[in-house]
Amino acid sequence: MKDIALSRSTVIQAIIILASLVFIIRLSALQIFDDSYKVEASKNAVKKRKIYANRGLIYDRNNKLIVYNDAIYDLYVIPGQVKQIDTTKFCNLVGLSRESFQNRLAKCRKYSPYKASVFMKQVPAEVYSHFQEHMREFKGFYGQVRAIRRYPYRSAPHTLGDVGEVDSITIMQSAKYYQAGDYIGKSGLEKIYENYLRGEVGVKYIFVDALNREQGKFKDGELDTVPKAGLDIFTTLDIDLQQYGEKLMKNKRGSIVAIEPSTGEILALISSPGFDPNLLCGRQRGDNFKILSSDTLKPLFNRPIMAQYPPGSTFKALVALVALQNDAISKNFSYYCPGYYTIPGYMLRCSHAHPSAKNVVEGLQHSCNPYFWQSFRNSLDKPEFENFEASYQNWYDYVRSFGLGNTLSIDLPGEKPGNIPAPSYYNKLYGNGAWKSTTVISLGIGQGEVLMTPLQLANLYASIANRGFYITPHLMKAYKKDGSFHFNNNIEKKTVPIDKQHFDIVAEGLAAVVDRGTGRRSKMRDIEICGKTGTAENPHGEDHSIFAGFGPFKNPKIAVAVIVENAGGGSRYAAPISSLMIEKFINDTIADYRKHLEAGILEANLIKGESE
Amino acid sequence: MSRNRNVLIDIDWLSIFLYLILVVTGWIAIYAASYSGEAASVFNFSTSYGKQMIWIFISLAVGICVVIIDSKFYTTFAYVFYLVILITLIIVLFIGEDIKGARSWISFGSFNFQPSELAKFATSLAVAKFLSSLNIKIQERNNQLLAFALILIPMALIIIQGDMGSALVFSVFILVFYREGLPAVYLVLGVLLIFLSLLALLVNKFILIGILLLIAILSISYFRKQIQVIVLTIFITLMSTGYIFAVDYIMNNVFEQHQRDRINVLVGKGGNDWNIRQSKIAIGSGGLTGKGFLNGTQTKFDFVPEQSTDFIFCTIGEEFGFLGSAGLIAVFVFLILRLIFIAERQRSKFSRIYGYCVACIFFFHFLINIGMTLGILPVIGIPLPLISYGGSSLIGFTILLFILIRLDAERLIILR
Incomplete structure (x- = not known):
């Protein structure tokens, strides 16, 4: 009996020793043979x-200063710590519904009850500061400062x-x-x-506890880096000019591009309808983005660089330049306009009645269609080319040298190339050699396949203003690094292979347009503006009103292109808007005698009832 | 007078020495776990280490009282203690404070006390008294039932309080019964039940029952001629099937979500294993020699839950490494084996049985608590004896141990 009892005692003692051996083995596995826990621990505690x-x-x-940073706060929560808080008070403070509060908390809890997760993003500073006063009542919540952009x-x-x-x-x-x-x-x-x-x-290494609360610096901040x-x-923007342009384009659809010709610096880039950029900052970003992107007027569409229009009559200046350079016409080339133009099988009409043009200047001044059809054909039908395709290629190269049919590499994303039809395009469309100057005649007045962005149009007129070159249009002048300025060196000067004297003739013609031609309504007493009205035919509705030009005639300071969609002829809206932009930029004020013109533009509403 | 002198001479100073080592280690670990960077007075009574200091002094005083009191007091009033504690456990159900989901605390002003801690020594006394009575043999069915009733009543009351962990402690008395002659079948049966429970949790219950049926059919066809074996096989199969359904039902309908989680984590079926992961990280990151006193990052920064109570072992593992934690385990094993040695040297049956009760209760706490922090046993919230923060537990274990020391001191004088 005693032996049995002793052996039972031994069994019990064996169980105890066995259990402790298992513990020792387990301990050695955890502490000696497995290093992964040390790594885990450092991840745990040092964040x-x-x-x-x-x-x-x-x-x-x-x-x-046109863009700066404003403090906002992301509100974090550690769900496990949230206990018996006054939900109603909380919701009132941060502006949440009870339901939303519960949903958010449940979501965070699901992620992890112990780890911090974002409860509410981008709480405005004024809301947060109020909330912060009561923060102690809401255990488990804390805020982290973030910056959002502000556009004053x-x-x-x-x-x-x-x-x-x-x-x-x-x-x-x-x-x-x-x-x-x-x-x-x-x-x-x-x-x-x-x-x-x-x-x-910057990086800060800190000790945190399981609830992600900061407990102190790791190694006294030795490894920390300061954010730069x-x-x-x-x-290059002139924010006052930009704002003025936006004002003029209010209730209109279209674009304004203003460039300083001598530098290629973009002074203003207006896309209308626009929106307040502050709408896309902060908490409401998502909602506002949805509203803006579903707006039928497409306010998010960056028209100056993304919309492509037929340039209409504004293209005539270029047609004249190429014809002059090709010796296809002289500056005194005159063409009798009977009000129509005949090509085999068709009779094309001139857009309006006007005196016949006796030279290039008058051709531009009256914007005579037959004059430019003829000039265009003269350029293409020159006998020295071996075939028509070669002569079209010659014309095509000249036109492309202005940066048309390709992106200008402005420093903005999403720029569209426009379109100048290549010879291969017509070869494919009509067959090799089966097309001639009459086939492509509509190019002569900027219709047909030719498409340009407002930026390209402005750049074309900047090239004319410069009498033969342009500089990559750009928006960044310089950046400041370590206290010194570094100028944008991603720009280059592009010379157009057309002689300066031809530019002088065309510039004179463009001056005549505003002085006494189709753009005379926009004439100014003190600034001699050069430019060309245009009307882009639009298969979907009323024509687009276009004007492109520069001023003053001598030493041009600004080149402008304006397109107002569905607004009719170029002289009605685009030309006055351009002249106002030029006046505003050069004189900084609008002269009294032009106030009525300005008022007319400001009051015009061309998109009444169309939006939303 | 002379008798008292003898008693003091025969006190087992080694046990008291081990007791003091554990209590001091516990206090150091609690200090480390709640240390927050700035050095505060160790007598700052708003901190857990400050409070524990008070509890240690109270416990020492209680321990001295327990040792001074004549052992007749314990033997004579064993059942009285037991009844008083049962009544207290019932009262707690009505006036108890709800702390962490368990209604097992009585409040005295700012102090809370847990009667279930005292139920351990009271039940031990009652068990010792019962089994040491004349004509009581644990081998007899009726006595077995009564003995089990003695432990099941407090166990049930504590389960009703919602403190599953403390209730489970009482299951360790089966070892004491075993030592006193309970057939080994019970022990084997217990182990088999645990094994079957694990299978029921891991394997689809219908597949498991299918396998059992297959084994039954094979064994019946093999032992065709032995009716007894066939009957037994059918009986075991039916009982097992019922048991599997019971486990399934308890798991899904009786247990709370957190309990289900703990069990699922342990058997490797996922669930929220944050506590165990953090506990293992803390211990594992200690390495061979530990990070040094107060240099633990995991326990100091609250990664480990309940770091000064149930998960106190993590602090020791992290700051004192393998050497420290293995050392602590060694001290525990030494103490428990010492208690068994003390029990075995008693001439009195009462003292021996009580000694085994003390040793087994210490062992159960030690096993479950450290097993839990090491991630090899489920998370059952019971303290590590003498180490974990908490007055009730410390006082409870002190009384438990010091009664044995008093009984042992009289081993040469009294023969019961």
Whole structure:
């Protein structure tokens, strides 16, 4: 009996020793043979926290601040800590419905009850500061400061672009440079100059507890890096001119492009209808984006560089230049306009009655269609070319030398190339050698296949203003790095292979247009404007009103292209708007005698009842 | 007078020494777990280490009292203690404070007390008294039933309170019964039941029953001629099938979500394993020698849940490494084996049985608590004896241990 008892005691002791041996083996496995827990632990306790860099600021050409950063707050929650809070008070403070509060909390809880997750993004500073006073009552919630963009002039939304949270594809493409939650330029200058503006994120190594609360610096901050603010960008925009242009284009659909011809600097780039760029910042971004993108007037569409129109009569200046350079016409080439133009099988009509043009200047002044049809044909039907295709190629090359039919490489995303039909296009359409000058005759007055963006049109007239060259149109003048300015060197001067004397003749003609021709309503007493009205036929509705030009005649300071969609002839809206832009830029004010002209434009509403 | 002197001479100072080592280690670990960077006074009574300091002094005082009191007091009033504690456990159900889902606390002002901690020594005394009575043999069916009733009543009351962990402790008395002659079949049966429970949790119940039926059919066809075996096989199969359904039902209908989670985590079926993962990270990151006192990052920054109570072992594992934690395990094993040694040297049956009760209760807490922090046993919230923060537990274990020390001190004098 005693033996049995003893052996039972032994069994019990064996169980105890066995259990502790299992513990020792398990302990050695965890602590000695498996290093992964050490790694896990360091991940646990030492957290890398990003300190977001301040995004670079954006200035206009007169050093006016047009984009800056404003503090907002992302509200985080650790669901496990949230206990018995006054939900009603919370909701009132941050402006949430109870239902939304519960949904958000449930979502965060589902992600992890112990880890912090974003409860509410982009709480405005004024809301947050109020909330912060009561923060102690809401255990488990904390805020983290972020920056959003602010646009004090509420202007140039398409050009400046917007900033939003980086998407997963970009994160992958960036080799994880970006991380979820980071902001990135989504469009416009913000996108193009993202690498300049974003700055360098700083890193702070901190001890955090299981609830992600900061407990102190790791190694006294030895490994921390300070964030580097993004580079400030100085644009070529004249924000006052930009705003003025937007005012003029209010309730109209179309674009204005203003370029300083001598430098290629873009002074204004207006796409109408526009919107307040502040709408795409902060909390309402998603909602506003939806509203804007479903608007039938397409306010998000960046017309100056993305919309492509037939240039209409504004193209005639180019037709004249090529014809003059080709010796196809002389400056005194005269053509009798009977009001129509005959080609085999067709009779084409001139658009309006006018005296016949006795030279190039008068041809432009009256915008005589037959004059330019003939000039165009003279250019193409010159006998020295071996065949028609070669002669068209010659014309095509001249036209392309103005940067048409291809993007101008402006520093904005999404630029469209327009279209100048290549010889191969006609060969395919009509068959090799089966087309001639009469086939493509509508190009002579800027109709047919030819398409240009407003930017290309403005650049064409900047080239004329320069009498033979243009400089890559651009928006960034310089950026500031370490206190010194670095000028944009992504621009080049492109010389057009047409002699200066021909430009002088055409410029004279363009001056005549405004002085006494189709654009005379827009004539000014003190500034001699050169330009050309145009009417782009539009199969979908009323013609587009176009004007392109520059001023003053001597030493031009500004080249402008204006397109007002469905507004009829060029002299009605586009020409007055152009002249006002030029006057505003050069004189800074509108003269009294032109106030009625300005008022007429400002009051005109061409999209009444069309939107939404 | 002379008798008292003898008693003090025969006190097992080794046990008291081990007790003190554990209590001091516990306090150091609690200090480390709640240390928040700035050095505060160790007598800051708003902190957990400050409070534990008070509890340690109270426990020492209680321990001295327990040792001074004549052992007759314990043997004579064993059932009285037991009844008083049963009544208290019932009262707690009505006036108890609800803490962490368990209605097992009684409040005295700012202090909360857990009567179930005292139920351990009271039940031990009752079990010792019952099994040491004349003519009581654990081998007899009736006595077995009564003995089990003694432990099942407090167990049931504590389960009703909602404190599953503390209730489970009482199952360890089966080891004591085994030592006193309970057929080994019960022990084997217990192990088999645990095994079958695990299978029921892991394998689809219908597949499992199918396998059991297959085994039954094979064994019946093999033992065709032995009616007894066939009857037994059918009986076992039916009981097992019923048991599998019961496990399934309890798992899905009786257990709360967190309990289901804990079990699922353990058997590797996912669930929220945050606690266990953090616990293993804390211990694992300690390495061979640990990060040093107060240098633990996992426990200091609240990664580990309940770090000064149920998961106190993590702090030791992280800051003192393998050497420290293996050392602590060694001290525990030494203490438990010492208690068994003490039990075995008793001439009195009462003292021996009580000694085994103490050793087994210490062992059960040690096993479940450390097994849990190491991730090899489910998360059952019971304290690590003498180490974990908490007054009730410390006082409870002190009384439990010191009664044995008093009984042992009289081993040469009294023969019961």
